[in-house]
Amino acid sequence: MASVWVLPMVTLIVASSTGGLLAAALIKHSIYYALITTGVSVTALIMGLSLAIMILTVYLTRLILHGPPDPSLILSAFITLGPLGQGGYSLLLTGQNLSILLPIHLGDVFPNAALTGQLLYCACFSGAWILWAMGIAWTSISVLSVYAVMRSQRVPFAIAYWGLIFPTGVFGLLSAQLGEVLDSPFFHYFGAIWSIPRRRSTQTFTHIERAGLMLSRYIPSLSLLICVAVALPGSLPLEKRAQCQSTLNIAKSVASTLQSTYFDASTGQYNGGSLWTDANTLEDLHNLMLATGTDEFSTVADTSYIGRLALNSNTNWPSVLAGSNDDAGWIVLALWKMGDYKISRGLDSSAYFDNGTPRAEEEVRQLVNSGGIHHLWWSTAHTYKNAITNELFLLLSAEAHIRFGGQTYLDNAQKTWAWLSGSGMRNSQGLWNDGLNFDNCQNNGQTTWTYNQGVIASGLASLYASTGDSSLLTQAELTLDATITHLSTNNILKESCDNAVGGGSVCNQDQQIFKGIWTKHLQFYLDRANDPARVAKYSGWLGSQTSAVYHYGTNAANIVGSVWYAPDQGGSIFTPKTDASGLAAHVAAAKYGPC
Numbered sequence: 259m260a261s262v263w264v265l266p267m268v269t270l271i272v273a274s275s276t277g278g279l280l281a282a283a284l285i286k287h288s289i290y291y292a293l294i295t296t297g298v299s300v301t302a303l304i305m306g307l308s309l310a311i312m313i314l315t316v317y318l319t320r321l322i323l324h325g326p327p328d329p330s331l332i333l334s335a336f337i338t339l340g341p342l343g344q345g346g347y348s349l350l351l352t353g354q355n356l357s358i359l360l361p362i363h364l365g366d367v368f369p370n371a372a373l374t375g376q377l378l379y380c381a382c383f384s385g386a387w388i389l390w391a392m393g394i395a396w397t398s399i400s401v402l403s404v405y406a407v408m409r410s411q412r413v414p415f416a417i418a419y420w421g422l423i424f425p426t427g428v429f430g431l432l433s434a435q436l437g438e439v440l441d442s443p444f445f446h447y448f449g450a451i452w453s454i455p456r457r458r459s460t461q462t463f464t465h466i467e468r469a470g471l472m473l474s475r476y477i478p479s480l481s482l483l484i485c486v487a488v489a490l491p492g493s494l495p496l497e498k499r500a501q502c503q504s505t506l507n508i509a510k511s512v513a514s515t516l517q518s519t520y521f522d523a524s525t526g527q528y529n530g531g532s533l534w535t536d537a538n539t540l541e542d543l544h545n546l547m548l549a550t551g552t553d554e555f556s557t558v559a560d561t562s563y564i565g566r567l568a569l570n571s572n573t574n575w576p577s578v579l580a581g582s583n584d585d586a587g588w589i590v591l592a593l594w595k596m597g598d599y600k601i602s603r604g605l606d607s608s609a610y611f612d613n614g615t616p617r618a619e620e621e622v623r624q625l626v627n628s629g630g631i632h633h634l635w636w637s638t639a640h641t642y643k644n645a646i647t648n649e650l651f652l653l654l655s656a657e658a659h660i661r662f663g664g665q666t667y668l669d670n671a672q673k674t675w676a677w678l679s680g681s682g683m684r685n686s687q688g689l690w691n692d693g694l695n696f697d698n699c700q701n702n703g704q705t706t707w708t709y710n711q712g713v714i715a716s717g718l719a720s721l722y723a724s725t726g727d728s729s730l731l732t733q734a735e736l737t738l739d740a741t742i743t744h745l746s747t748n749n750i751l752k753e754s755c756d757n758a759v760g761g762g763s764v765c766n767q768d769q770q771i772f773k774g775i776w777t778k779h780l781q782f783y784l785d786r787a788n789d790p791a792r793v794a795k796y797s798g799w800l801g802s803q804t805s806a807v808y809h810y811g812t813n814a815a816n817i818v819g820s821v822w823y824a825p826d827q828g829g830s831i832f833t834p835k836t837d838a839s840g841l842a843a844h845v846a847a848a849k850y851g852p853c
Contacts, residue, residue, distance in 0.1 A: 264313050264341055270306030271344045274299040278351030282504055285358055289809070296355050303348050310341035314396070326403040329411045335400035336425050339393050343429030346389035350435050353382025357801060357852050358504060358808070373749065375805060376798050379852060383439065390436060393429050426452065439853070441790075501549050502853030505804055509546055509844035510554065515816040516841060517543075517555060520834035526563035528834040533578075534585045535771050537564055537592035539838040542778065544599040546845050553603070559596040559610070568593055569609045581638035587650030594657070633677045636693070644693030645683050648674055649713040656720035671721050678714070679733070688740030690714060705754055709772040711741040712779035719786035731787055735795075738780065742799060749799070750806040750823040751776060758821045760828025767835065770820050774839025777803055781846035793850050804847035807840040 277299030284292040317338070326332055360375035368374055407413065434449030436442065516539070520528045528536050540562055543555050559565045567573045579586050597610035634651050636642040655671035658664070682701045684690050689711060692704035715734040722730040746752055751773045755765040765772075777800065784793050806822045811830070813819060818840025819830030830836075 263317065264310045264337060267306045267310040267313065268340045268344065270302045271310070271341050271348060274303035274306065275344055275348040275351060277302065278348055278355060281355045282351065285355070285504060285508070289359060292355065293359055296352060296359065299348070300352055303345065303352065307341060307345045310345070314338055314341075318399075321399070321403065326407050329407050329413045332404055332407045332413060333422060335403045336397075336422055338396040338400065339425035339429040342389045342393040342396065343425065343427075343432045346386035346393075346432040347428060347435055349382040349386040349389070350432075350439060353379035353386075354439075354504070354853055356382070358805060360805075373798065373802065376801060376852060386432065386436065390429075390432055393432070397429075502848045502851065505844055505848035505851065505853065506546075506550050508804070508808060509841055509848060510550065510552075511816060512812070512818060512837065512841045512844060513543060513546055513555065516834065516837045517558070519815075519817065520837070521558070523561055526561050526566055531834045532767060533564075534582075534588040535768070535835045535838070536562070537585075537588040538771055538775060538778075538842075539834065540564060541592040541595040542774070542838050542842045542845065544595045545778065545781075546841065547599055548595075548602060549845055549848055556603070559599065564589060564592055565596065565610075568596075571609075583634050583637055584644075584647040584650060587647065587654055590654055591650075594661070633674065633681070642693055642696065643681075643699070645678075645690045645710045646692075646713060648678055648681075649690075649710065649717055652678065653713060653717035653720055656717060656724055659724050660720060668724055671717075671724070675718070675721060675730075684737070687744055688736045689744060690737065706745065707769065707772050708741060708745055708751055708753060709775040709779075711737045711745070712776035712783075716779040716782035716786070719783040723786040723788075731789075731792070734783060734787075735792075738783070738796070741776065747823040749802050750810075751803060752823040753820075756821050756823065757829040758824040758827050762829055764829065764831055765820050767833075770831065770833055770835040771839045773803075773822065774842035777846040778842040781849055784850050797851055800843075800847040800851035803843045804851055807843045811836075811840055 277295050281292045281295040281299065284295060327334070357375040357379040360369060360378065404413075430449050430453035432449075433445050433452055437445030437449055520530060522529055528539060531539065540558065543558055547553060547555060560569065567575075567578060575586075579589075593610045597607040600607035600610065633643060634647045636644045636647050652671055652674040655667045655674060659667035659671060681694065681699075683694060685701065685703075685706070687706075689706035691701050691706055692710065693702055694700060695702045715738050718730040718734040722728065741751075742749075753765055753769055753772055755763050755769055757763050780796060780800065784796065803822065807818055810825050811818045811820075811822045813826070813830075813832060815832075817832045818837045819826055819832045820836045820839075821830035822840075822843075
């Protein structure tokens with residue numbers, strides 16, 4: 259008996275990997291067919307792996323009782339890596355697909371619980387790691403078997419030599435895929451080194467022992483290189499966190515529908531949008547292109563209404579803003595994101611920053627300074643002090659300090675946070691109410707909208723990036739965690755105005771975009787916090803949001819509606835604002851959610 263007995267089972271495992279790749283491609287076209295393909299793939303994988311492991315057990319018994327195979331078959335010992343490497347790779351593909359596809363219908367118990375997909379992904383990942391570890395063990399056994407034979411006999415050239423090609427190749431593929439999932443330098447290095455192609459010899463070996471000797475020396479050398487990579491991780495740059503391509507594909511599809519359905523190129527505005535929601539939508543589109551590295555919407559910045567205003571040096575900004583300080587903040591963020599995109603493509607971004615920075619400075623001039631307390635009114639009419647306007651000013655000031663330097667920006671950010679933290683707008687649950695009563699400057703107890711909870715977090719993270727004060731991140735997560743606890747249903751964001759059933763309340767033209775702003779600013783928070791532990795904390799949550807948006811929020815026309823937490827029963831509304839909100843959730847999850 260030799261390890262070639264596992265070959266019939268490998269065909270099932272290879273077929274399951276092909277099915278996993280096919281299912282990933284089908285997701286954006288048909289959930290139904292993607293699920294069927296995944297189900298068939300999982301069945302083939304279980305059949306192939308179970309039979310292969312049984313045969314490997316028998317083969318190990320044969321080695322123990324009778325020693326290594328004949329010299330002509332000894333190199334086939336490495337075939338044992340085939341089902342392990344290909345099986346582990348297939349498990350990771352299956353887990354990634356299930357994390358997106360499930361649950362189909364949201365409920366409280368398996369398989370409809372919100373975390374069903376993530377739990378199955380975790381199980382698949384664990385199985386892949388186990389198979390990888392078994393591969394290391396079988397590599398050691400195979401090397402020792404080859405060495406034992408070569409000590410006493412010559413190894414003739416035979417067809418068994420091909421056992422060094424496919425099996426070791428798929429084991430390298432599994433290692434590389436583990437590196438992608440974990441964003442692990444160790445597995446990246448391991449997979450790269452393992453996959454180094456063998457140089458073709460230009461000479462004919464007269465002594466096959468030379469080939470065997472090279473093989474016996476190769477694995478120890480590989481182990482040494484791996485140890486160096488692990489021991490000295492700081493000597494090589496870490497990779498930038500990979501984006502989840504399948505989620506990005508969904509986001510691109512949503513963005514394309516958004517543009518074709520709502521964007522009016524003649525006016526540069528979104529039909530059914532408003533100035534500040536258009537600014538957020540433009541920010542979302544450019545956030546997407548920065549993530550994908552593609553340029554599908556490269557002309558939108560210059561053709562948009564806000565972009566045209568930036569390109570026109572004679573724009574009368576006070577007239578455009580009509581006294582709205584919070585609109586000014588949203589526009590500045592959009593201009594900066596469009597400028598970031600221009601810079602990343604080597605294009606002139608000066609108009610976006612030259613007109614974006616003065617808007618931040620204009621807000622400085624709108625400060626009301628009473629006894630050293632810094633804050634902004636909602637508008638120049640000075641009738642209302644609310645959370646979002648001051649949260650935006652905190653974020654703008656901290657970001658301006660990071661981008662442009664200048665002590666004034668940092669001072670403003672710190673003073674604004676000091677005022678916010680002492681304003682009483684954050685309630686006992688850790689959530690920010692809408693604003694303050696005009697007559698006594700006390701918390702007005704109005705709705706704790708999701709976007710208020712997101713922008714404060716990104717502002718505090720930017721201030722942390724400027725100061726290194728980690729207590730700011732603690733304050734931010736107090737509110738982020740409160741959002742997850744109090745402003746979600748079935749682990750999915752839900753505004754108080756959301757109702758899946760028709761005939762009930764609906765969110766107004768402003769409120770429809772709030773949830774997407776929360777997810778986007780959670781992404782910005784994680785960007786500036788720059789901490790893998792914090793990413794891990796919120797990764798699953800972001801995955802749940804993108805899954806809900808995809809399964810429950812998106813209609814047959816590929817437009818995202820206002821309701822995410824449950825399937826639409828007539829209560830969800832579909833506008834450019836709700837569509838942009840869903841787009842933001844997908845982009846944030848592509849960067850920091852599971853894949």
